Amino acid sequence: xxxxxxxxxxxxxxxxxxVTLRCDPISGHDNLYWYRRVMGKEIKFLLHxxxxxxxxxxxxxNNRFLAERTGGTYSTLKVQPAELExxxxxxxxxxxxRWSYQRSGNTIYFGEGSWLTVV
Amino acid sequence: EDKVVQSPLSLVxxxxxxxxLNCSYEVTNFRSLLWYKQEKKAPTFLFxxxxxxxxxxxxxxxSILDKKELFSILNITATQTGDSAxxxxxxxxxxxxxxxxIFGTGTLLAVQP
Numbered sequence: 406x407x408x409x410x411x412x413x414x415x416x417x418x419x420x421x422x423x424v425t426l427r428c429d430p431i432s433g434h435d436n437l438y439w440y441r442r443v444m445g446k447e448i449k450f451l452l453h454x455x456x457x458x459x460x461x462x463x464x465x466x467n468n469r470f471l472a473e474r475t476g477g478t479y480s481t482l483k484v485q486p487a488e489l490e491x492x493x494x495x496x497x498x499x500x501x502x503r504w505s506y507q508r509s510g511n512t513i514y515f516g517e518g519s520w521l522t523v524v
Numbered sequence: 525e526d527k528v529v530q531s532p533l534s535l536v537x538x539x540x541x542x543x544x545l546n547c548s549y550e551v552t553n554f555r556s557l558l559w560y561k562q563e564k565k566a567p568t569f570l571f572x573x574x575x576x577x578x579x580x581x582x583x584x585x586x587s588i589l590d591k592k593e594l595f596s597i598l599n600i601t602a603t604q605t606g607d608s609a610x611x612x613x614x615x616x617x618x619x620x621x622x623x624x625x626i627f628g629t630g631t632l633l634a635v636q637p
Contacts, residue, residue, distance in 0.1 A: 461623060463622065512572060513558070517566040
């Protein structure tokens, strides 16, 4: 079974430019999450999709970040315009059902992350 | 504010040693506690704990949750160099539209031959 895949794995852009990160969840997983880890900090929640709907976007830092999941399959996270403090690792994760119930199918699986450096 | 604290921040041991990693938390709407191992890139799932006092085991790894004292431990016995990684503790919170993980900063474990 293919895992959560993310693209690009690394990206270096200049301040003010735009970057779009892509995530392909595990096939059949309705729930898709974005998290990020900035230097020296813990991994933090950004938002949660259930199929194509945004369930919770309380972690999005500001309106320079836009996430979409058209058709309920893959998702994109766009940063426009990028700032220096946006540098970090952006993780995507997916789960089949609502993870909060103790069922193996509801485990959250993470991708390898997209490393973003803004210079 | 929801908070997850892991200790120690880093740990160096020799092969064959036993280690205990700690995770304490203060969150609202606790649902579960998860442990992940992160070697190079993707955090990989180890355990999900929802009930106090029930130990979960997988090979040399085991974990237990204490919901009264709000902490969990992850034990690794007979450590091997392949256990070297960052171990992440995350608490699942759930309420209304919220369904997310609160992470600690992780414990960096280095196992020397």
